[in-house]
Amino acid sequence: MSHAAAAALGAIAGATIFIGLPVGRIRGLSRLVQGSLNAIATGVLVFLLWDILSHASAPVETALAALRRGDRSFAALVAIFGAGLGLGLLLLVYFNGRVFGRAKQAPPAPPKTLAMMIATGLGLHNLSEGLAIGQSAATGAVAFAVVLVIGFALHNITEGFGIAAPLALDTTMPSWGFLLTAGLIGGGPTFVGTVVGYAFTSPYIYVLFLALAAGALLYVINEMFHIGRRVNSPAAMAWGLLFGFLLAYGTELFLTYIAA
Secondary structure (H helix, E strand, C coil), rough: HHHHHHHHHHHHHCCCCCHHHHHHHCCCCHHHHHHHHHHHEEEEEEEHHHHHHHHHHHHHHHHHHHHCCCCHHHEEEEEEEHHHHHHHHHHHHHHHHHCCCCCCCCCEEEEEEHHHHHHHHHHHHHHHHHHHHHHHHHHHHCHHHHHHHHHHHHHHHHHHHHHHHHHHHHHCCCHEEEEEHHHHHHHHHHHHHHHHHHHHCCCCHHHHHHHHHHHHHHHHHHHHHHHHHCCCCCCHHHHHHHHHHHEEEEHHHHHHHCCC
């Protein structure tokens, strides 16, 4: 597969994030529906956090097993994992605190800010997915690369919904330009990662971007829970979380099945 063809596949996988974004422009929803959308989106993000951490820790665990054979990459990988996780989380904490002057008990971030935070975290995640697509295409595993594109494209639909859900709670309807920007931040890195992954691959870069994404999502999920407690009953929040998590997990199982 040529570099251009691989890049086109990466673009397709990233573009599906736009499918879920128009949810952010829906208005006139009841408080129950708004709360349900938030809870489902939070469930999707919780799954993505678990999925990201699982993939990020895999190279670290492999390096740990190889440590007995003299492989010295473990220390560097675990340091990158910890630094990336901390950086992804704390950068958002201090940036949001400085820009918005938010105190400990202040309200959650404004919906548009939260949506952009989600898009940024997912963009880092999708960059690593693009690296996987590019690497598979470069090594001649064309069929596997196509399978990855299908699976990541399905995942990105749910990720687009995750970005848009906080916007449904905003009193001001987001412009199409705002949604386009959020989609490019969240989905565009899939294309960039594919282009880079086709040229070269590095487990250190892979772990770094996944850890950064996980740290960012830790912050965002906390914000989503803050909103959820204000607009949902505990039971409604729990049902929405469960549905969102299982929805994203079902997509992951489908990807695993067609890749087998």
